[in-house]
Amino acid sequence: MVNFRRYISGIAVLASGFVLAQSTVSTVLYSQSYENQKSLNLPSPITSVVEKTILSAKELVDINVNTMMTDPVLKNANWGFVVYDPKTNKVISSYNENTALVPASTTKLLTTETAMNLLGENYRWMTQLEYSGSIDENGVLNGNLYIIGSGDPSLGTNKAGAWSYRDIVSDFIGGLSREGIKKVNGDIIIQTALFKGNISRLPENVVWLENNNYYLPAGTTREINPANEKLIVKKGSSLSQEKKFFYVSPYNKQMVYAEKYEGEPILTTKLPDAPAYLANSFRTTLVKSGIGVTGKVIPKMTDANPESRKLVSAYKSPTLSDIVYYTNQHSDNGLAEALLKTVGFQSLGDQTTESGRRVVTEHLKNEGFDMMGLNYMDGSGLSRSNNVTPIAQAKFLTSLMDEKYYKNYFNSLPVGGQSGTLKRMFIGTGNGQVFAKTGTLNKVKTLAGYLKTNSGKTLVFSLMVNNYAGSVDMVKKRMEKILEPALDL
Template sequence: MVNFRKYISGVTVLTAGFLLAQSTVSTVLYSQNYDNKTSLNLPSPVAYVEKAILSPKELVDISVNTMMTDPVLKNATWGFVVYDPKTKKIISSYNENTPLVPASTTKLLTTETAISMLGENYRWMTQLEYSGEIDENGVLNGNLYIVGSGDPSLGTNKAGAWSYKDIVSDFAGGMAREGIKKVNGDIVIQTALFKGNISALPENVVWLENNNYYLPVGTTKEINPANEKLIVKKSMNAAADKKFFYVSPYANKMVYAEKYEGNGTLTTKLPDAPAFLANSFRATLVKSGVAVTGKVTPKMTDATPEARKMIAAYKSPTLGDIIYYTNQRSDNSLAEALLKTVGFQKMGDQTSESGRVVVNNHLKDIAFDVEGLNYMDGSGLSRSNKVTPISQVKYLSSLMDEKFYKTYFNSLPIGGQSGTLKSMFLGEGNGQVFAKTGTLNKVKTLAGYLKTNSGRTLVFSLMVNNYAGSVGQVKSKMEKILQPTLDL
């Protein structure tokens, strides 16, 4: 909490300086050319006096104190801290120990856990294989297998990922190299990863993207819902609170939300990337003259697997590329897929619950301050997520010595230049603020690093919950709070 009393002794000096500055500035800048103007539009002399008398730290503290009574933030719950990672000391703060809803700054924890555990060069593999034998006429008497690994970018063009068309073309090229001209068998989709143990959504989660509720579980929003198998359209009962459900062909189990936010009745979707890829592949083969006698069929488990040979393999972009895309665009589906990936890699279980256990254990292992922490999902969509500003800055400071720090740092949007910060800090702070944004209804957050005018690297967290006014107004207030820190 900022103590304002220490500035009382400076008020007399400030007032005297203000009066002197008024006469001095007006004399120096006077010109007859301005006689007919109603306003000189000059910077306030107070600003010059403040900078001449007060230290940068004092200006930061005054900025924070001023915002306490601002109409936009006056009744909000908010916290702020700017921290020096070299001295490991707080420079200025307000409510730094208060647990707050972090929104998408939660992705800072998710993406760091993934890159720490898996490495920035980790890739997902999607393979085309075949069983049986190919006769002298190029007839495959066996099945084709598309074997996935839960690639969350499959077919999306995200982070440089290939489109479905490109992957299908590569797979078809592999078929030609093997001399396969006909398939007497099925195209089997075999991927248990991310497709089992689908359960009810957590309460109070806003699974909202592009006006549709969805399950961001290795999903790809570009898939046309018309190609999906919509088994259940509405709730089994005629309750007033209508709900829409979706069941994946991989698991004959209803996916639903007990509580959700938003206006209107929306659709819950679980786009099925492997199924879409397999059906597109089959259609392309048939169109090119390669007959397929069987059908596309999913196989979750196989007690007696056939011997298979690989035809082609598609590698996803690197995890470093995926994390860059995730943080720059605040991509919810990729963040949730990363959560499930670390859960599967560490515990052999692709559920969100396992992912949360892994992330929480990782944070404890690296001495994250878990006081006030409640990590509920990978994306930050849940309002049940909680974190304190001080824990965020100490965490971000600790990462500066990690071998993956450069990749992690480069994934963050840059003020006035890239990602979700492109429209903020267009003046002061342009190119100096490197941070993850977060936005929910009446929640706006920002956490990351900043380069001061003197060349220092500082770490900050600024989280505002339950503010008044518009998102634009609170963003403007956040910029005003952070601008004095650039002179530290």
């Protein structure tokens, strides 16, 4: 039996305590000591009645939802909630389930599923080393080396088991050794046409808050309001005339500098160029290893008259399944945006955000996604222009349960109290039973995924809160409290 005292206050049941078994409590008053209150000490007669009363888990879920309507943190917020039974295809409990809300990083649920559906779980990005020309009897290559990329978003990052730049360079040098190349009388050319997957900028109108850090876009801040952003200024020496303006990159968790500061309110920022870094590291290591390179590193988008080339070595990225796991566990924005561009390229031949958006929305429409209230603007969920309804998320997650890639998709989701971005939620009740994607923007907190109930059922849920009062941690506590009785459904 669930202890009713954990879910309602004594005041709400005083008037109807003796008929409580045949009625549903719909209004619960908020106590000022709510945050620190572990349990309620009701008068003895009422306590006796409550303990003898059997309430259904659904009633307890509904009671918690009603409680939150008057909670100071949520009462002025715009929020929605739904618990859905995939067996019966019916809503168990809901509130504002048809309201379009900002989903934040739960948008990645749509992006990663589309990639797995259209590309396949075993899809890999290839980065190849090739050479042109000929090799003489002294091992001199009279020709060029080519690094041919495909927009691998994990290149050199160690993410999802990806190799480091050092490992890739070592493999490339091993390939040259097998070919007998001891000197390169030519250039190292980066074929960059398909490297567009490496992110150059964020979506417009982004003001993202996570762990009290604001993230600026790569590119220029001209289209957003930097007055809302937190600039981090590196302190120069007293003799320095120049100050570099920094921000924390959500892509690689490194400080990235602003190349140009045009005064308030414009900054132009720069991200590391993955293929250029690989090529320059490759050249430097060749020279250090005694393999001379007479030419330079040259990026080339297209080649009207391509040279005849021979493959030396090919580096394969981790599988898409591995990339999706890392993306959802860590809520990696760079990988999510790269997945969006990759599906755009594979379907439409154009590796851009716009093509990716078209492919994702068309895929969702074909799969029967409830398009009412949907506004899909980016792959990561950083844009505040994204919108989706709780019921659409829940039905979408339900529809995936029969897909062949569902197991890997499900396993990519953080687990309450145990892994990823849910490691610090559901540490007590719900530990190991909540499998969901989290989302966080400034004054936006979301959660959507699956519940494994105490009776062994799998339920689907979506909970999105916009424009709340108080801190993120306060909202997390409310979300846990709303979902806690659902574990007994």
